[in-house]
Amino acid sequence: MGKDVIIACDFKSAEDTFAFLSKFTGKKPFVKIGMELFYAEGPSIVREIKKRGHKIFLDLKLHDIPNTVKKAMSVLRNLDVDITNLHAAGTKRMMEAALEGLTREDGTRPLLIAVTQLTSTDQESMENDLLIKAPIDEVVMHYAKNAADAGLDGVVCSPLEAEKVHNTCGKEFLTITPGVRFADGDIGDQKRVMTPAEAKKIGSDYIVVGRPITAADDPVAAYERCVNEFIG
Numbered sequence: 123m124g125k126d127v128i129i130a131c132d133f134k135s136a137e138d139t140f141a142f143l144s145k146f147t148g149k150k151p152f153v154k155i156g157m158e159l160f161y162a163e164g165p166s167i168v169r170e171i172k173k174r175g176h177k178i179f180l181d182l183k184l185h186d187i188p189n190t191v192k193k194a195m196s197v198l199r200n201l202d203v204d205i206t207n208l209h210a211a212g213t214k215r216m217m218e219a220a221l222e223g224l225t226r227e228d229g230t231r232p233l234l235i236a237v238t239q240l241t242s243t244d245q246e247s248m249e250n251d252l253l254i255k256a257p258i259d260e261v262v263m264h265y266a267k268n269a270a271d272a273g274l275d276g277v278v279c280s281p282l283e284a285e286k287v288h289n290t291c292g293k294e295f296l297t298i299t300p301g302v303r304f305a306d307g308d309i310g311d312q313k314r315v316m317t318p319a320e321a322k323k324i325g326s327d328y329i330v331v332g333r334p335i336t337a338a339d340d341p342v343a344a345y346e347r348c349v350n351e352f353i354g
């Protein structure tokens with residue numbers, strides 16, 4: 123799979139999601155299904171979106187004991203998604219177990235991506251709440267390296283960290299970056315943002331874009347602009 127734009131389908135129901143996706147009559151975009159939609163609609167939403175011809179990033183961020191995550195992943199592998207994820211904080215052993223659970227009998231599996239530190243966690247909350255005293259960018263790189271050592275395919279990170287992740291874990295290790303905004307668009311609640319063109323320049327492999335597309339007056343035009351800027 124090459125570079126692509128993934129639309130974050132942060133909708134509350136299947137009805138809203140399909141109303142949105144029906145606007146795309148040409149190329150079927152790669153979509154991200156998160157916890158809200160998955161918990162509201164269950165696995166059927168994944169099957170239905172897949173049936174319509176979309177690639178899917180199932181963003182459920184698993185984090186539990188290795189055995190539980192392994193078993194959960196062996197259920198998710200039957201949904202035939204293209205990418206899924208977990209928290210690197212669950213340890214290398216959990217990540218290795220997840221990979222085992224996700225691998226089908228014929229050896230194929232979806233790409234498995236780790237969340238390092240959430241972008242909602244800052245140095246202060248990491249030190250005070252989690253009692254992790256190292257600098258946050260060091261923690262992010264350490265978790266990325268753990269994920270690579272465990273055999274995972276990449277990490278979700280801020281576009282500002284993508285270059286360093288590639289330098290630390292290798293060019294083939296994937297970076298999926300949210301926090302993307304058009305140069306003339308609203309930033310909303312995101313703090314550290316990049317345009318699709320900048321994300322391309324620093325070597326992001328996939329960008330995850332929500333509201334700049336889902337809340338646009340013309341979502342298809344906004345998606346195409348994103349693809350043109352990011353892939354060219």
Ligand code: C5P
Pocket residue numbers: 130132156240241242278279300301302310312330331332333334
């Ligand atoms: O609407 P917006 O473009 O901000 O959506 C970004 C998407 O990426 C949302 O689904 C958000 O939950 C997700 N995300 C993020 N930052 C992270 C991890 C995931 O914005 N660190």
